[in-house]
Amino acid sequence: MNLTLKVWRQENRKASGRMETYHAKDIPQEASFLEMLDIVNERIISDGGDPIHFDHDCREGICGMCSLTINGIPHGPKRATTTCQLHMRHFQDGETIWIEPFHAKAFPVLKDLIVDRTAFDRVIEAGGFISVRAGSAVDANAIPIPKQDADLAFEAAACIGCGACVAACKNASAMLFVSAKASHLNHLPQGEPEKTRRVLSMVARMDSEGFGNCTNQYECVAVCPKSIPADNIAKLNRDYALATMKEALL
Amino acid sequence: MKSFTRTIGSFWNSSIGKKILVALTGIALLLFLPAHLAGNLLVFAGPDALNEYGVWLHELGHGTAIWFARLGLLSAFIIHLILTVQLTAANRAARTDYAYPSTVQASRSSRSMMWSGLTILAFIIYHLLHFTLRVGNDYDGESYQTTLPGHQEKVHNVYKMMIDGFSWTPASIFYLIAVTLLCSHLSHGFASVFQTLGVRSSKTSALSGKLGWAYAIIIWLGFVSIPIAIWIFGYGS
Numbered sequence: 001m002n003l004t005l006k007v008w009r010q011e012n013r014k015a016s017g018r019m020e021t022y023h024a025k026d027i028p029q030e031a032s033f034l035e036m037l038d039i040v041n042e043r044i045i046s047d048g049g050d051p052i053h054f055d056h057d058c059r060e061g062i063c064g065m066c067s068l069t070i071n072g073i074p075h076g077p078k079r080a081t082t083t084c085q086l087h088m089r090h091f092q093d094g095e096t097i098w099i100e101p102f103h104a105k106a107f108p109v110l111k112d113l114i115v116d117r118t119a120f121d122r123v124i125e126a127g128g129f130i131s132v133r134a135g136s137a138v139d140a141n142a143i144p145i146p147k148q149d150a151d152l153a154f155e156a157a158a159c160i161g162c163g164a165c166v167a168a169c170k171n172a173s174a175m176l177f178v179s180a181k182a183s184h185l186n187h188l189p190q191g192e193p194e195k196t197r198r199v200l201s202m203v204a205r206m207d208s209e210g211f212g213n214c215t216n217q218y219e220c221v222a223v224c225p226k227s228i229p230a231d232n233i234a235k236l237n238r239d240y241a242l243a244t245m246k247e248a249l250l
Numbered sequence: 251m252k253s254f255t256r257t258i259g260s261f262w263n264s265s266i267g268k269k270i271l272v273a274l275t276g277i278a279l280l281l282f283l284p285a286h287l288a289g290n291l292l293v294f295a296g297p298d299a300l301n302e303y304g305v306w307l308h309e310l311g312h313g314t315a316i317w318f319a320r321l322g323l324l325s326a327f328i329i330h331l332i333l334t335v336q337l338t339a340a341n342r343a344a345r346t347d348y349a350y351p352s353t354v355q356a357s358r359s360s361r362s363m364m365w366s367g368l369t370i371l372a373f374i375i376y377h378l379l380h381f382t383l384r385v386g387n388d389y390d391g392e393s394y395q396t397t398l399p400g401h402q403e404k405v406h407n408v409y410k411m412m413i414d415g416f417s418w419t420p421a422s423i424f425y426l427i428a429v430t431l432l433c434s435h436l437s438h439g440f441a442s443v444f445q446t447l448g449v450r451s452s453k454t455s456a457l458s459g460k461l462g463w464a465y466a467i468i469i470w471l472g473f474v475s476i477p478i479a480i481w482i483f484g485y486g487s
């Protein structure tokens with residue numbers, strides 16, 4: 001298939017970016033979106049040009065490294081699918097495809113389609129962990145956990161931290177990511193001892209990183225490759241109110 | 251461990267804290283609207299019913315109740331306004347625009363909350379100047395005093411004020427626009443309260459969305475019926 005690509009090119013963090021047009025000819029339908037870009041890049045390189053830089057790693061939909069906002073939608077048109085798992089058969093021959101980075105002020109562009117998502121790492125450092133004694137591992141299933149809680153924790157833990165939620169949000173809010181990471185631990189007895197501190201400091205970090213505020217529009221849920229539900233956001237709101245009361249009164 | 255005041259300070263400054271306060275003040279306003287509407291609908295029960303209600307409202311708790319209500323509503327309204335303006339400014343600052351913007355499922359109402367809200371603000375300012383402070387009209391004058399069975403002294407003629415107020419076309423048009431945008435604002439606001447206060451889940455999200463629309467439409471129908479009756483069908487003239 002033949003495609004016209006409009007691609008965001010940006011020299012470095014400081015430079016201003018612009019959309020550039022590329023003609024991608026003879027792209028096999030069975031290529032993944034990233035393979036399509038690989039083909040385009042090979043041609044750019046053999047013509048002596050600077051290839052289009054983009055993030056990727058596993059190409060299996062599990063690492064959260066790939067990104068790209070395709071026709072305005074992070075990870076492209078197919079629901080619950082990462083860009084690396086998106087295939088060209090979902091596009092029409094002759095189509096024009098707009099490819100932009102995961103835009104947000106908290107995700108500055110490093111080069112072309114690569115953005116700096118370390119703000120997420122700093123949110124995790126603030127409280128997305130549990131403190132355990134090092135040493136021999138605890139027996140599995142030593143602590144009984146109700147099936148329902150385990151399932152909810154697992155559902156939240158499926159978040160791969162790709163940042164599509166932020167990229168899709170009209171307010172560049174990180175609530176879906178932060179709430180998934182917080183509820184993953186808050187649902188479990190292992191996360192209980194540090195729950196108050198976790199919730200307060202993760203939210204404080206999220207705010208100071210310059211993410212916006214959730215206005216309950218659920219664009220994040222619609223684009224999330226792992227279909228993390230907005231219930232986690234409700235839970236974080238609730239946990240935050242309770243944590244504040246606990247901290248203020250007890 | 252932070253002190254009480256510092257914890258409350260961080261809450262007020264945090265994104266979730268602000269939103270919870272927006273939701274709580276929103277609830278106060280959501281509760282006020284049906285009460286206000288019920289009072290207004292008394293216009294259809296005739297002059298005496300509406301005027302009697304006006305007197306009752308002003309005399310409740312020896313005239314103190316109305317002031318508590320006014321102060322409460324005003325503070326809820328101001329907090330709601332200041333916080334949403336702050337949140338919106340932060341949201342604009344956080345977003346980098348796309349060359350190819352797209353929306354997957356965010357509703358039109360949710361995307362126009364600031365505009366619907368500011369129109370409602372403009373309407374409320376007009377409404378308070380018009381009916382509460384009675385600026386630029388003679389609603390405080392002799393011609394708006396009337397007799398009421400069971401009262402020795404003359405009482406304020408709320409009924410006539412309402413009929414005359416809606417007989418002026420520009421006011422009725424502004425009112426209809428404001429109430430329609432209010433309906434849109436409420437549809438998103440009502441459902442959002444559940445999410446922001448953390449009591450929404452996948453099991454209840456469809457229900458809260460429907461309840462939001464049902465509430466908004468009932469409020470809209472109620473408020474719109476009054477000018478339509480007076481202005482279009484000449485009720486009360």
Ligand code: FES
Pocket residue numbers: 056057058059060061062063064065066082083084085
């Ligand atoms: S490259 Fe790992 S999820 Fe796409």
